[in-house]
Amino acid sequence: MRPALLQALRNGCMLVICLSAISCGGGSSLSGVSAPVIPPSSNVVDVVVGGGPNGNSVNSLYTTVTVCVPGSTTLCQTIDNILVDTGSYGLRLLVSPLTLSLPVLAAADGNALVECTIFVDGYSWGPVAAMDIHITGESASSVPVQLIGDTRFPTVPSDCSSTGGTAENTVATFGANGVLGIGVFLQDCPDCSASVIPAFYYSCTSTACTNTMVALASQVQNPVPFFVTDNNGTIITLPAVVPGGAASVTGSLIFGIDTESNNQSGSQTVLTVPTSGANAGGVTTIFNGQTLSASFIDSGSNALYFNDSSITPCASSQFAGFYCPVITSTFGATIQGANAISVPVTFSVGDAETLSQSFTAFPGLAGTTTVAGSFDWGLPFFYNHRVATAIEGFTTSAGTGPYIAF
């Protein structure tokens, strides 16, 4: 067992990472799965489900990005193990693998602009710096990016850490070298341009930080709209994975929707998403006769999370919170957009305790949540799907973002 698991068990808790026990990363490439061949093109980059930098990730989708000092073609660095996340907005890099010297952006008062990024399970702290981003043939100039764990700003403000969870300021605690947030929205905090939002952006000297407003242009933001072409959204396509799982899975992240021959909408169904409100960016799921209006489709979640008391929960404490049906079962649900269009979907739930420890991709991995109205369509949803994410305000042949289509 891994220390993280032992720690979790000692605390009597259950967490997603408890699954680390079933995955040691890597594994034989012979049992890897590859997506249907998409011709190499300037708008396609490989995405891989693998063990990640710590070797213990499960159902985590990674890619590689190259970043440069703004305007430079030589002061550049290529960084792998970047999480691909449709549930956040903007590129965030852990500083430990980073060797480039990047200037920190200024807050409105001239001090350094530093951000507290709040995830559901914890928070990440670090300054905002501009850099050029290159992914496959696409380039984005001077994009604000968060540098997580920058030692120039060592003290996390108490209202940031008071949002709870784990401090995720190292590769070990973050589970990646960074995260590429390519969800439906442009910026991570549009409200911050109009008022001071607690525990979000800060103006910092070397010794003290105060909450501050930030103009939209200086906020950490989705890099895709910065691309010269193929900038209206993304498509993630992953192959089907057998119920027993796979050591690794390779698929594609395609930039642009209806901009090239390889990113056509075709017959995909468009589900628009709310731009604001309690479920901004989310969908509604109808499951077991319940209407779950706090649902979302998210490549950054490593399982399907929903509540169904009829499915056998895992008995062992190390898999607490996950489902362990004796036989893999298939279920039906309906996902509905804000445009009242709905799509029937099926999904499988397997026995989490029987998953191979050398695998990293499990299509049947599902866990419980009793958060009211929630159905989290995590990475298992993306297997055998082609999921398009159209960015707010951008148009495709199928409609205007923000929407999700599959």
Added chain:
Amino acid sequence: MLAGTAAIAMLLPCLASAALGEPEASVLADGAQLQGSIKVSDQASYRLHEIQLPSGTLVREYAGLDGTVFAITWHGPYVPNLRQILGRYFDAYVAAAKAPHADHHHLQVKQSDLVVEASGHMRAYNGHAYLPQAIPGGVSVGDLP
């Protein structure tokens, strides 16, 4: 001036005491600390205090007939100050949550005396925290709005 300072210092521990597991009156402290407006409504087996935060997030605190807050939920674009609303349970929650992983959009801490679950993504967060042993009979946490 000195007397005034002393009075404020004496008040602070009261204002800082948060709601989960505390008497209902602590909801006022949460509302003040979070600069929210509070609406109260009586249900059959609990009293619901809704704190609307200026950021748009809605915090709901549920007090049983004995006056103790047994559950809290939050929905909205920003995670509220959980140290404030979880109070003395905050440290136990953080300690239990510590484990490195790459999934940043789901959290579940289940202990015999404390459950914290959260779900969501950037700009839309949902979560709840409750004390399993303090839930009034007939109340199902999943049904709490």
